[in-house]
Amino acid sequence: MRTLLLFSALCLLTTLADARINVVTLPGRDTVQLTIYNSADLTMVKETRFLTFRKGVNKLEFSWANTLIDPTSVEFRALTQADKVEVLDVSFPPRVTNTLEWRINSEVSGEVQVEIRYFTSGINWAADYVAEANKAEKLMSLAGNVRVNNNSGEDYENAQVRLVVGVIRLVEEIRQLAQQGRPGQPPPPAPCTPAPVGAMFKAGAAFMLAAEAAADKPKEIVKEGMSEYFLYTVEGRDTILNGWSKRLPSFKTTEVPIVSYYKFEREQWGDQVMRFYRFKNDKESKLGNEPLPDGAVMALRAVTADNLCAFVGRTSVKYIPIGEQVEMELGNDREVTIKPKLMDWQKLDLRYNQHGDPDGWTIRETWQFEVQNSKDIGIMLDIRRNFQGDWSIKTDAKNEKVDAHKVKFVLPLKSREKQTFTYELTTKYGTNATR
Amino acid sequence: MALTPADRELKLFIGQSRDVKVTQRKVRDDKTNLRRNNSNHVVLWDTDEEIKIEIENFKKDAVTLVIVEHIPGYWKMVKSSHEFKKKDAFTIEYELTLPKETTGDKKTIVTLNYTRLNVQNNEPASY
Numbered sequence: 001m002r003t004l005l006l007f008s009a010l011c012l013l014t015t016l017a018d019a020r021i022n023v024v025t026l027p028g029r030d031t032v033q034l035t036i037y038n039s040a041d042l043t044m045v046k047e048t049r050f051l052t053f054r055k056g057v058n059k060l061e062f063s064w065a066n067t068l069i070d071p072t073s074v075e076f077r078a079l080t081q082a083d084k085v086e087v088l089d090v091s092f093p094p095r096v097t098n099t100l101e102w103r104i105n106s107e108v109s110g111e112v113q114v115e116i117r118y119f120t121s122g123i124n125w126a127a128d129y130v131a132e133a134n135k136a137e138k139l140m141s142l143a144g145n146v147r148v149n150n151n152s153g154e155d156y157e158n159a160q161v162r163l164v165v166g167v168i169r170l171v172e173e174i175r176q177l178a179q180q181g182r183p184g185q186p187p188p189p190a191p192c193t194p195a196p197v198g199a200m201f202k203a204g205a206a207f208m209l210a211a212e213a214a215a216d217k218p219k220e221i222v223k224e225g226m227s228e229y230f231l232y233t234v235e236g237r238d239t240i241l242n243g244w245s246k247r248l249p250s251f252k253t254t255e256v257p258i259v260s261y262y263k264f265e266r267e268q269w270g271d272q273v274m275r276f277y278r279f280k281n282d283k284e285s286k287l288g289n290e291p292l293p294d295g296a297v298m299a300l301r302a303v304t305a306d307n308l309c310a311f312v313g314r315t316s317v318k319y320i321p322i323g324e325q326v327e328m329e330l331g332n333d334r335e336v337t338i339k340p341k342l343m344d345w346q347k348l349d350l351r352y353n354q355h356g357d358p359d360g361w362t363i364r365e366t367w368q369f370e371v372q373n374s375k376d377i378g379i380m381l382d383i384r385r386n387f388q389g390d391w392s393i394k395t396d397a398k399n400e401k402v403d404a405h406k407v408k409f410v411l412p413l414k415s416r417e418k419q420t421f422t423y424e425l426t427t428k429y430g431t432n433a434t435r
Numbered sequence: 436m437a438l439t440p441a442d443r444e445l446k447l448f449i450g451q452s453r454d455v456k457v458t459q460r461k462v463r464d465d466k467t468n469l470r471r472n473n474s475n476h477v478v479l480w481d482t483d484e485e486i487k488i489e490i491e492n493f494k495k496d497a498v499t500l501v502i503v504e505h506i507p508g509y510w511k512m513v514k515s516s517h518e519f520k521k522k523d524a525f526t527i528e529y530e531l532t533l534p535k536e537t538t539g540d541k542k543t544i545v546t547l548n549y550t551r552l553n554v555q556n557n558e559p560a561s562y
Binding site for chain 2: 334335337341342343344345346347348350352354355356357358361365366372374375416
């Protein structure tokens, strides 16, 4: 357990001839702010306390035994009387493990608000979603939650929790992140050099007070964009003890338009037809307020008029930027079947080399697709076919070339509808091939 | 039995039949239209094949019999005694109604004569 000791007023022996070292008792944390960077197992902890200093040199001890705190990152600074309180040095005493000591010179006697900041690992968060589609699979409600897990060895009581979406790569980038919102400030020279108290921090503090007044309301999670990152701030304060997890509702939106989208691609899923719910993270879809972090999705669908729900599937989504189209894969559906059939095969246009051996030929295949929807709702079906070599197709069916080797056929199917389409595939081999 | 959605056909295999007897013979298997390379090796040919199928129904009822034939590669039917359905590129089906007690001289005979074209002996039989 980490402890912070400010030794009390009694004098200690000192080598400094003219200075008395004052060690002051420690009050509890005033505020704690956790900024959790999921991608790097890194959490920035910023705590403030009111310490009573004596005039002269004071000694402050910080211990991180049994926690996952990075000791090189520990920083101390005064928030009030900042020009009168100065850290003289930091020492790591021998024979006392996991402890450091600050010697702090104070020109004032009395209460000073200080901030202690450090990185710890062992705290992470994950998003999860619940999607509930209506019976016709045209609309759904989407609810998002975040779950914070604390295995850092330290209890964080009444903490303000902020979650960072986005990938951090280097410590320098965390520093950049920390200075966002304060334009005009030059970047601090070192990753952990304290930046001045910013508008962000103050705003956060005010926000916490407001939140405490309305404690019964479900907590709101405020989202702000920061360049390549996105910061989610959980409303109010939370106590997250070591070993505990906490799930907090993030948002809930109803009547998000969705398309029940079915895909078939042999190279990906064999003969199975896969089901997807497709929607857009934008304003028209009643979303688009923030990017959605990656997480697990539980999908349900109302199956009766009185909204009895059936479990459709569990899946996961990747990070969804604002405006992006999302496809949630929900496993295969056996009520939609596709039977590709090779109906005709011909070997034509033989060519011979100078030895009289055949070295060029063309294969012409006729494929028939029988698609059937046995569901009681209409669907969109997306069939993809991959072709290799010098190929060309001829068909009356509406199709679209996806890339050099892929063609897609998209067809709407009504409830209980059966359709058939064909295409003729010509592939040139050997010397017949021109690509 | 696999999941059968509504409106779908369901087939149940209920065992072997002993009262319907089928004897199938290939009665001709010739290579034609031989194409040779400069070393006089045959590198490509067509075929002329004929199959004769004799069917006897010992039952006291008429039955429906489906005969499935597989023909690999690029082929064309030259002559068939009965109407057939092409199920896919390498499969044809005869659906026959066998009258009751058609045995001996009254047996049903199906003959089919097809040619396979541009054969190199590497033709696909399935896909």
